[in-house]
Amino acid sequence: MPQLGFLHGRAWAALLGQLRRPPGAVCIGAVHSHSQAAEATLASQLKPHKEKSNFIIKTPKGTRDFSPQQMVVREKILDMVISCFKRHGAKRLDTPAFELKEMLTERYGEDSGLIYDLKDQGGELLSLRYDLTVPFARYLAMNKVKKMKRYHVGKVWRRESPTIAQGRYREFCQCDFDIAGHFDPMIPDAECLKIMCEILSGLQLGDFLIKVNDRRILDGIFAVCGVPESKFHAICSSVDKLDKMSWKDVRHEMVAKKGLAPEVADRIGDYVQCHGGVSLVEHMFQDPELCQNKQALEGLGDLKLLFDYLTLFGIAEKVSFDLSLARGLDYYTGVIYEAVLLQTPAQAEEETLNVGSVAAGGRYDGLVGMFDPRGHKVPCVGLSIGVERIFSIVEQRMKTFGQKIRTIETQVFVATPQKNFLRERLKLIAELWDAGIKAELMYKNNPKLLTQLHYCEDMAIPLVVIIGEQELKEGFIKLRSVASREEVAIKRENLVAEVQRRLS
């Protein structure tokens, strides 16, 4: 017992904290005896304490469980995404949930403050991964891989302010596809865009648009417009807001808040409000100022080639060269792209979600070199599908349409109308399981037939096998269709075959 008397405020707080802590935490650990008597005593000790305890059952801020209904939707979405990645010949990779802290700290610039650190418990300093791209670069450098086409589906963690309404959480799933390696220009880049289109079409989310731009073109535009180099980053992030704000507002921000000369802002405006197809690329090639800028020319040349390939892939009409696309440009070095859903006016009214982009990516040739001990570069291009946003949209649409989701795949229910038939049910269901048939039974010795049939209807189980005394004597089983309520008698030995026939 600590001596009372003059204690610092903090010491008092600590003392009080100890007293307030649910003693259950200590009690449960100490109950190793576990004899009946001991357990009863413990239970009576726990009860009054628990009601006082201030322990709230919840998941941590910005995270959530997924119920069986939600899992069905998520798995459908992920299956579709993964099936597309596989169709394009990608190998799958997985990395640990946390990395050495030093692996991550240098990579995210200002966002480093959003990384979840693990407590220093005497071992290595660790942090939860912030995305799947940096672990990929680490993997490539670590294993000295020069070429790889991989996909990675996994959770990442960011200590952002969660905005649940926009589907933004602290723990969320990313689906990344990347092609690493030195190849002939723009072929892998085009394939990434093809993949994005296939996935967004396959998910049937409605019309979408992919905006495309290039880091070098943006830099070139800023240079010819007279943006001071030190302001590139700042002006970039203003320009990026053009999808949400008007040009007037963006211009105002650049001039008033970021100290850009008004003439320079106007020149920028002439460029960044442009968007179009390959004709815009050609138009810009002719631009008297821009064609003097080497970087911009490189970027435009690559975009032209890209559009050629996209046309051969049959997706050029879904892609728009948009000079206002800037995105987080920290590690991108070439083409960048972002997919947005095009809402119909009706949808815009119904849906409260405004999720922004649903997929994005670009080329990043310098990242692996940052990990490689000798700075060897491995050029990379890739994409990330925003499944959480997609999931929110699909979930909301399903609610709106009141769609019912089956959360189990059970095909046959084993039932009985009589008492004392548990053993027959157990034998029969084992036969079905051993034949690979998905079957369930009620965990009751003597369930009522009506209860069992109701369960089948609620769970949309298509078939019921009913065993009764009479049938058993004669060697028969009743097979009943839940939907039609029709019953037939089947010989016991033909049951499996008949069930399989009906289910195929």
Place this chain on the structure above:
Amino acid sequence: MAERAALEELVRLQGERVRGLKQQKASTEQIEEEVAKLLKLKAQLGPDEGKHKFVLKTPKGTRDYSPRQMAVREKVFDVIISCFKRHGAEVIDTPVFELKETLTGKYGEDSKLIYDLKDQGGELLSLRYDLTVPFARYLAMNKLTNIKRYHIAKVYRRDNPAMTRGRYREFYQCDFDIAGQFDPMIPDAECLKIMCEILSSLQIGDFLVKVNDRRVLDGMFAVCGVPDTKFRTICSSVDKLDKVSWEEVKNEMVGEKGLAPEVADLIGDYVQQHGGVSLVEQLLQDPKLSQNKQALEGLGDLKLLFEYLTLFGIADKISFDLSLARGLDYYTGVIYEAVLLQPLARAGEEPLGVGSVAAGGRYDGLVGMFDPKGRKVPCVGLSIGVERIFSIVEQRLEALEEKVRTTETQVLVASAQKKLLEERLKLVSELWDAGIKAELLYKKNPKLLNQLQYCEEAGIPLVAIIGEQELKEGVIKLRSVASREEVDVRRGDLVEEIKRRTSQPFCIC
């Protein structure tokens, strides 16, 4: 060098300036200007920046899964999930971390193995240690009284890793649990049936499932005269009987844990026994044990369990083993553990299959710990130790020299001549749009030999070869990589032909 050091110092200072401005909530313009300066300084450091500072590795006790390992992993998960679904289970998912207090007090002495997150000013968090406690929390939080669910996810333990034996700090668990108040032993029997189905389907060799009951163990300790306070510690000694001899266990109990030798001997009479249902019946007749109410309950349930297991056709795989103790913190009834009987071993290494590959039991009190009113939801479940199974399956595939494909590509679109990239792009796009898994080399003018070699290495069964002559005639050459046979297929029939060939069993392409 000094220049570089000075530059690095400038970067560091500038970084701090930026952080400081943000904390002070300075104007956006100001912040962005300083950030730009920082980026410029970093750019000056060049590609050397950051490269000296760390060793490229994953954290201790964790690993990447290479594509080959992923392919094995997916095969194993498919078997397991298909079994869970066959038994009507739903699937859920929970976050990777929980509020620290959710996990506190649930794991006894193992609590020190929990990974905590750093206190960064928000809630105190810890990485989940298993999937059972999150499940109990989920039930209590959603006030569910019955559910049959499976959950496959990674868990985290700051253990001493032994990676050659498949023991990691980050590893997968595959859990199946049935929560709810039901008639006795039916769900428990189904759990054992599931374990047997999975272990048989995985074809990792013969296995045995040991079964015991918490109440039988407690009753046994009571009638032998073990003091209540020593139950737990004697339990963990008994648990070692699968690895060490009875003499050693007895020595530990008497010498280290202060148990009276006579008591130890009495325990020894019991715990060295194992058998089928006949042992259950024998113990029901045991003069001492039959006086103990708990033991009788446990034995009665085990008898019923064996009946059901016989009806399920798996009784021959089950052994009632009185030495099975396991981590008993939250188990309240039947407990079980599956072991492989012929663990594979590489020369000079410990056999991989040592230890259990699956385990579980009944835990009726856990959900009640979370429920504000202490309402109980009885649960029984199992956990498959997949990491060990991955290693075993990988080894088995190596031994059989079975090639494991890391992609599912069916066709490579190739060209025999130069300047056919556009044609390849058009064709591969057609195949993708028809749902066919196809690739092409990212080269404008690849050599045919390289393309064919790529197919052999990746196990791609078919090549669609575009040639100038064939283009004029409107055909594509379809080549089987295995047999090297080539046929000309009309462009319009190509998709059908590929689908036909790739849908045949064993892909006789």
